[in-house]
Amino acid sequence: MGAAFFWGALSGGAVLLGAIISMIIHIPRKILGFIMAFGVGVLIGAATFELLQESLDKSELQNTLIGFIAGSFVFTAIEGILSRHGGKHRKRSNAHELKQDDAKDSNDSGGGLGIFIGTVMDAIPESIMLGTTLIGGKGVSMLLLLAIFISNIPEGLSSTSGMLKSGQSKGKVVGLFVAVTVVAGLSALFGYIFLDHADPAVISIISSFAAGGIITMIGATMMPEAYEDGGALVGLFTAAGVITSIILDHL
Secondary structure, three states: OHHHHHHHHHHHHHHHHHHHHHHHOOOOHHHHHHHHHHHHHHHHHHHHHHHHHHHHHHOOHHHHHHHHHHHHHHHHHHHHHHHOOOOOOOOOOOHHHHHHOOHHHOOHHHHHHHHHHHHHHHHHHHHHHHHHOOHHHOOOOHHHHHHHHHHHHHHHHHHHHHHHHOOOOHHHHHHHHHHHHHHHHHHHHHHHHHOOOOOHHHHHHHHHHHHHHHHHHHHHHHHHHHHHHHHHHHHHHHHHHHHHHHHHHOO
């Protein structure tokens, strides 16, 4: 159980690492876009080769389709709610400027809470599935672990920059992302404990549900941020991320 919490906290802690890096050094937005795009590619690969393949191996195609579609719709609904409460631009380094043009995000403290809630909602399905990879005494899935870790670093970089510009203190930002790290660890622990003896069909649906949520999150938040900051070259970095995920999957 301790291993599940550790790996979950490690993957979620990449957001905190990104936050700390953002406070120490200034990273140009173009570089942030390239990093984000690479993380997108690795996440796409992990969702496809790890989560969806796991879902198909565990049960029938219909369960995979049900879980994936449900995950996509649920994340879209959550994203809509968060957008009205300050979390719309949580992955964007220029969140403060964007919020000035968005009357619904006029409250800075609400925006900080929205960023926190949005980041937690991104982390939970990823971490739950990371915990399930330890079931049966197997080692953690390095592909999924690295995919989550790599994608979380630019999220921490971008959202921290936006939160600081909107008036949040460094202490509050660090505290919020420490909480995200703990939630990620607990989510992985939950996945390990409560899905240990679950029916394969249940695991299949949950795996594809997580994949649907991750892919939808990528399209709604990460890809727009990457392209806005990095321009056309982000396509190459995204492709590099996918290739990297393939290599990791075959190691």
